[in-house]
Amino acid sequence: MRSRLERYQEFLEQEYHAGFTKFDEYDISGISSDLLKRLKNGHFTRVVFSGMGCSAIVSDVIKVFFDAIRSELEVYVFNDYDFEYLVPRAVIEDERTLIILSSYSGYSNEPVHAFHALRPLHDRVLLLTSGGRLGELGEEHGVSIARWTLSKPDREYPLFHVGQYFSILMDMFLQLGLLDKDYGPEVRALAEHLRSDFTPELRALAADAAARSENANVIMLGSPKWHESLLKLAKMHFNEIAMVPATRNFFHEFCHSEVATLTDPERRHSVLVFADPEEDDYTRAKRRNLVALLTAPIPQNAKVTVTEIELDQPTFLRQYFTALEFVQYLTLDLGRARETKSRNLISEAAGNPWYHGSTIAAEKEGS
Incomplete structure (x- = not known):
């Protein structure tokens, strides 16, 4: 296979x-x-x-x-x-x-x-x-x-x-x-809109974010609108395809708790912030403040990087699936950097042999 x-x-x-x-x-x-x-x-x-x-x-x-x-x-x-x-x-x-x-x-x-x-x-x-x-x-x-x-x-x-x-x-x-x-x-x-919505600049940003996410804890932040759908799916791509750990959180909740872990981290952290043009003034100002705090040129930020992904396409569907394409290319680049071989852990942990590589290979041999 x-x-x-x-x-x-x-x-x-x-x-x-x-x-x-x-x-x-x-x-x-x-x-x-x-x-x-x-x-x-x-x-x-x-x-x-x-x-x-x-x-x-x-x-x-x-x-x-x-x-x-x-x-x-x-x-x-x-x-x-x-x-x-x-x-x-x-x-x-x-x-x-x-x-x-x-x-x-x-x-x-x-x-x-x-x-x-x-x-x-x-x-x-x-x-x-x-x-x-x-x-x-x-x-x-x-x-x-x-x-x-x-x-x-x-x-x-x-x-x-x-x-x-x-x-x-x-x-x-x-x-x-x-x-x-x-x-x-x-x-x-x-099918046609994404060919122009996923710009060369976004592809370059995905490659850059992947390079800065190598051997890092990937942290995704977004509003409730994106947390339960886009960030959940993005986490699955990072976990299943790149096989790297990733977390997701609501933007405001993160600022009230988890941000403390970035005070002076010993390991690398890659923060991905999905920015929605429909955010209110308070959220936009708070996001700018967080990015400034985590990118300030101080020793404590040496192992923290921040990538902002602007969801500025004209419709919800174009925003969602352009962002997903960004995530998928980031995942591809990150997976290539690690080249981790699958152990079929999902199939075995879930107790569903239908997805297991050996089951698929056996069925192909018998067909």
Whole structure:
């Protein structure tokens, strides 16, 4: 199998932009007529997503997008199956709440546990999967299924395809009546917009930030708008592809606590600040103050670097996916600097052999 960094580079250069145009690689024929009727009649006012890893992150992107467009549809996301501690009971028990259990492989254990825990609510549960055990359970119990049918999936690293997942869900939600406006043209236009939005200057900034992040603790800061979606996904890229530690925090919270760790650090720290043009005057002034404090030419700052990424593109989607492209190229450069060989820790720690390199290799040999 080719190395993850080789596949990652090929994905960035050939597939990232194109993925936004592959919006039709899904199948909703497995949704029951009763659930489909309620969906299209506007019965549901809330959607609760449950999933792990990349199967959950696209749900976070959907949530922040719906917030950005001021959609009346409420979206909640929880990354576990012990949902009583993560989502208000009233939300789960509300008959107008649609519950989507998401697992691309269908073999993640947590969505399967959630499936059983939510058995009394199966008439308003939708499974989002490519098959696996979750798909089998759906068929066995007559629970509605929407299937991913990606034509060129990277089996080991589905986080490559978040842009395509988002494009698919925008089309799927329109077809199901969960959106009252077609955002498909705007999403598909990202394939061209990103070619100009991700400028040579941003590419150079990513390379510079990667060089300054070698052997450093990567700290990402942003407003709530970006923390739960962009920074969460960025952390996954740093962890899974570059295989480096990274943390994320709300900008204001960081300034009230964690910033103390940068007083006079013994190891290197690389601070990535994602700056939103919609920030209020107080936040902008506070950000300028923090950057000045951490970049002042004093001995205590010798092992601290700061990179500001301006999210100044004209729309939320162009901001989000341009920033993601910046993160991905930074990740590629940082991963090349380390060349850490995967131990398949995610598959083994999660108890999901479907993603394991040996499983994939064995299936290829047998095909």
